[in-house]
Amino acid sequence: MNEVVNCAAYLEGRRIANVEINNIHEVLDHPEQFLWVGLHEPGEETLEKFQKEFNLHDLAIEDAHAAHQRPKLERYGDTLFIVLRTAQKNTKHQRIDFGETHFFVGPQFLVTIRHGSSISYADVRNRCESTPHLLRKGQGFALYAVMDSIVDQYFPVVEALEEELQNIEEKVFNEKPTRQTTENIYQLKRQLLDVKRAVSPLIDISNRLMRYDIKLISEETQPYFRDIYDHALRINEMVDHARELLNTALEANFSLISISQSDVAKKFAGWAAILAVPTMVAGFYGMNFDFMPELRWHYGYPVVVAFTISLCVLIYLMFRRSGWL
Amino acid sequence: MNEVVNCAAYLEGRRIANVEINNIHEVLDHPEQFLWVGLHEPGEETLEKFQKEFNLHDLAIEDAHAAHQRPKLERYGDTLFIVLRTAQKNTKHQRIDFGETHFFVGPQFLVTIRHGSSISYADVRNRCESTPHLLRKGQGFALYAVMDSIVDQYFPVVEALEEELQNIEEKVFNEKPTRQTTENIYQLKRQLLDVKRAVSPLIDISNRLMRYDIKLISEETQPYFRDIYDHALRINEMVDHARELLNTALEANFSLISISQSDVAKKFAGWAAILAVPTMVAGFYGMNFDFMPELRWHYGYPVVVAFTISLCVLIYLMFRRSGWL
Amino acid sequence: MNEVVNCAAYLEGRRIANVEINNIHEVLDHPEQFLWVGLHEPGEETLEKFQKEFNLHDLAIEDAHAAHQRPKLERYGDTLFIVLRTAQKNTKHQRIDFGETHFFVGPQFLVTIRHGSSISYADVRNRCESTPHLLRKGQGFALYAVMDSIVDQYFPVVEALEEELQNIEEKVFNEKPTRQTTENIYQLKRQLLDVKRAVSPLIDISNRLMRYDIKLISEETQPYFRDIYDHALRINEMVDHARELLNTALEANFSLISISQSDVAKKFAGWAAILAVPTMVAGFYGMNFDFMPELRWHYGYPVVVAFTISLCVLIYLMFRRSGWL
Amino acid sequence: MNEVVNCAAYLEGRRIANVEINNIHEVLDHPEQFLWVGLHEPGEETLEKFQKEFNLHDLAIEDAHAAHQRPKLERYGDTLFIVLRTAQKNTKHQRIDFGETHFFVGPQFLVTIRHGSSISYADVRNRCESTPHLLRKGQGFALYAVMDSIVDQYFPVVEALEEELQNIEEKVFNEKPTRQTTENIYQLKRQLLDVKRAVSPLIDISNRLMRYDIKLISEETQPYFRDIYDHALRINEMVDHARELLNTALEANFSLISISQSDVAKKFAGWAAILAVPTMVAGFYGMNFDFMPELRWHYGYPVVVAFTISLCVLIYLMFRRSGWL
């Protein structure tokens, strides 16, 4: 049965047994033990079994079954139902893969349910098991450990977005304005909004876990949730910072497009003048007046050509000096 | 009498009788029963009858008569008066049809009043009647069932708007800027604002239903209103997300209009130069100087033509390389 | 004495007497009666008389004398001083006329003071007198009746502004951008801000009247102030909605100005090309080379003309197809 | 000693004596008296003397010595330290002169300290002394009187800014866009921000003075601080209103710049066409074909000239009708 990745009983911070679903009630009979269950996109049947064993609420199970919930913390009697969004950099496709992890935390159990793209929590479990003096604080600490690993995965994601912002700055200020840059700004904005949407509810969730009187979270575990709260605040702040800079970059980009439009106009005007002058001169000596003494001079032609070329060079230099060319 | 779509008495979650208006007082004599009344754009007369039977407040009846209320929850003694806006995708006309549903909830009754475009709540009633173990929670649960169906109808509406946003993105970034795209952005903005206006009061309404001490909503029904609260939050968030992206799209669109304006100017400048050069050359050899040796050469004409064409080709290639043509 | 429009004593919801200023103290001796006084831009002298009779605070009288207060609710001992702004559509001059109404409400009196443009409250008084079962609720109900009529006058005003917004939309999206449209957007913005400024304090004022423990407002009158609260919210929302759309319209207008600027540039470029080609061709055959065989052909001239015209037509069609002309 | 402008003892609202610094302790021995001291940019020495007499806190004295504090209200034991910013229109230089006034209010004293540009408070003192029935309310009333005169000086300042806004509107909508108008918008924005910065803390300060349980402000003086609160709100609102209009004006200005840019382009295009046509025609009849019958006709020249002029007039009229010229 692949949906149940892991299901183990813990006593005094140490794993004492791997447990079959059908034997869960035996563990629950020992109030000093707790169960840590890891599920991955479980089917309806599996969820129903756990619902019966742990006495979970219909509405929470309905939510746990479907992904695409917004991050939230809900309390059903003495059980907490938590939804978090996970994020990972997909370096191959230059995008962020979002997933979801749902938690049921009760008096003697922690159930984690992974949906969509997300890494396994086996590593977190191993690290917890290697520090039994911490894990003995109970399922609240296990919850912290998994949440912490989820939040920490946002840092590389946001740093990658900050790097992308720097690339965009580089392009905006040092290269010619292109349609691509504008689209990149838009796409980065979209990604920042996505991360913001995933992270900002975390502030409230961890704040409630660290503050309110929830018996499941012992007083000595609360500082750990404050740590998560602090990280969530930091990620949020990084995203807001990047967004505000991006907005300014969009406006600066726009100003620079206008300036380069102006440069095109100036260049055009300059060359138009340089071409218009000889055309005008040639037109004059193309007039058919009977009496135009210059036309009769032997050196009229070369003199006029030389004069025209000098005039063009002069105009060119003038435009050059005033920065139009 | 068509205004009263349905009027039935419920006991222990089961429909025990369809009731005539005049017999309502008989049901109210049995405190363990409750009435579920469905009205559709009722006239003044009908409303007055129910007002008398259920002892409803003048101001609430006045509101219930007229549509175009804003969503709200008002308490008159032990009766709640709730106004919600309903929304449906009108696929034929590419727009959203908004309607209104008003509720009176009292100690022994639930009255729903539909105004404008909205689907009948017969389906909701049927589903409720098929789960008597839930409906026995009372008229509070029936209220939840109808509100839930109203809120759920917003999801396809908002998803359609998100799709429209993607169409607009597609057009902004991959097609030439047109007046139509700008107008589409505006119309989508308007629709998002309309949905926002209809949904955002729902957050407060469901929050109050789920939290405050309203005897009509039993404690075990409250999590259901939290579910509605959660959905309202989600819809609201989707709308805000779309709005912020749309604002950025509007600005990006504007940048791209400027870039394409610049492209027009460059193209024009390029071709103007290509046409100006032969005009200038031709002008020169149209001069009437007596002594212009080239004019006398036998191959003067073809040489000059060839030279001019080469020059034009050269200029063309130069502009091509610098991206102006 | 024209400043005192009306001054009557009420008992059990019925007008029992019109009272002279000097006899007011006689009414105040009967605690079951109350006085309803209507003033219109009263002079200092008149105000002083009422101040003495009703024992009003210096600061409130100072405010009541001068118009141009902001809407507010102030409590001086057991007397309330309320300032509201009134609004009326001035259809002749296409603008909104704002006025002010001040209220003093005390244990046995209601004084309304009208400043500037506003309609008389005689109608409100008549309607109240025709429903003595409501007016017997006391001066609190009379206060409600006047405030309600003031708030209801905002609806046609805001609807007129919404209509003006639609006119602007129509012009922005279907007509050529003009200076006038931009100015209209600005003027509408100004009017929306004016209405907002007049209405938004009303939300707080009516909220306080409906909630807080003010003995002057009996518990059964409070729902009526909630009605005003609800209307104030709705007007406020309509204004905010219009403002946000107007901002988007301003930006859309700007995009469309740019697009039409681009259209001008394209059209100019197209016709410039069509005129430049024959000029160039003509220039060529105006060259004075001795040996230009075409010039000698009998049909050279018409052939060249025909060729040039064809070329122009071809260019015209090309521009046409690419949408530049 | 010029730093001490005034130092007088008051009893029952009447000035009973002018007091030397060294005799202050004598006044303090009579609890029914209070001292009202007016300082102007006092030196360290002077401040130290008062610090000793009135037992003021080090930090407050440090602040009182240096100008450029932000407006604030601080409580040190039973003494209040208040900082306000004063503003005056400088009509000569078209700018606003800001100053600062600091207050120490204690059980038996009021000290006002003026910094920078500000008018003397001698007038306020005179007015207070002429109404001893008010001034007997104690140093709280004297504080009110000075604060009121400070706040009232903001009204002409803000009205001048509103007038400047109207000038800008006038220029934006009725004149050609200039660099000067844009700079004026920016300078007005800066001034509005300066006023806002000076006034908005006043709302909180007066709110605290009117609400909280500060023994120094007797209950009957509190309505006077509500008056200041109300004025501060009004100034603040006027500033916000002007700021929002100014933002819209900046955007409208920008739209109008674009429209007038478009007008330049149209005008240029029109005249270019009118000049290009005769040039083209002349070019044609400058061709050197042997067989061009028109060239041989006696009236060829005037006919062609007439035709060309007619064409130009026609084009001119066409452009005129379409609004390009």
Added chain:
Amino acid sequence: MNEVVNCAAYLEGRRIANVEINNIHEVLDHPEQFLWVGLHEPGEETLEKFQKEFNLHDLAIEDAHAAHQRPKLERYGDTLFIVLRTAQKNTKHQRIDFGETHFFVGPQFLVTIRHGSSISYADVRNRCESTPHLLRKGQGFALYAVMDSIVDQYFPVVEALEEELQNIEEKVFNEKPTRQTTENIYQLKRQLLDVKRAVSPLIDISNRLMRYDIKLISEETQPYFRDIYDHALRINEMVDHARELLNTALEANFSLISISQSDVAKKFAGWAAILAVPTMVAGFYGMNFDFMPELRWHYGYPVVVAFTISLCVLIYLMFRRSGWL
């Protein structure tokens, strides 16, 4: 051992001994003494020693080890952990160098930990030691002294940014729009955001230190933290003010770019007209009609030239007057 910059015991506000890490417990045995420890980028080992001596929490030590925390105040039992960001103007590279200082404050100790660029706190310590009557207030006063010196370092930083803003204004309104100005605006925006991010949490931190019931901060030390609170507010306000002006400057810059674009177009149009007119005239007299009387006149040529030049001068003057040239 270079990581420990300073470690001294204080009694009654006087330094009584420099203490080795290993002897810390001896000081802690005297409750009337306190330790003031200054660390600079300490290694894990050093931190662990202090953790053991002062019984600090794991999570706080983890944070104290790594820089790049956001400013915060956390309470672990009777110990406070505070993180502040320090800022210094780097005049050489025209940028701001940010550092971090962490504090542990406990019943008998203050530990400051400097990370990154920051000046030593030796000066602060010296100043404290020179005012033992203040330092005897305990480690809370020492904490104030260090925090105060950190906050005061922000003033020159923000003033430098305000100066940079004035430079930008100068360039925007008095010079031609350049790419550089736009980039400068962006860079200033970034710096303002960085300072804002560093300073704004300080408001909350100092507010909590000055208000809440934290035994470590004696009541008479609280006004000192209010002083810090006040400074933090002021810096924050200066930054917000500069940001809002900068946003307006960005928009004004944009308007001015458009205006100067317009100026380019007008200049171009003007000169194009001046050059087009003689070209057209010359074209006319280049026509080959047999009968063109002017061509035969002896003074035809000079007259036409003179006429053309006059026309050009006339056009030039016209454009001059209308401001296009």
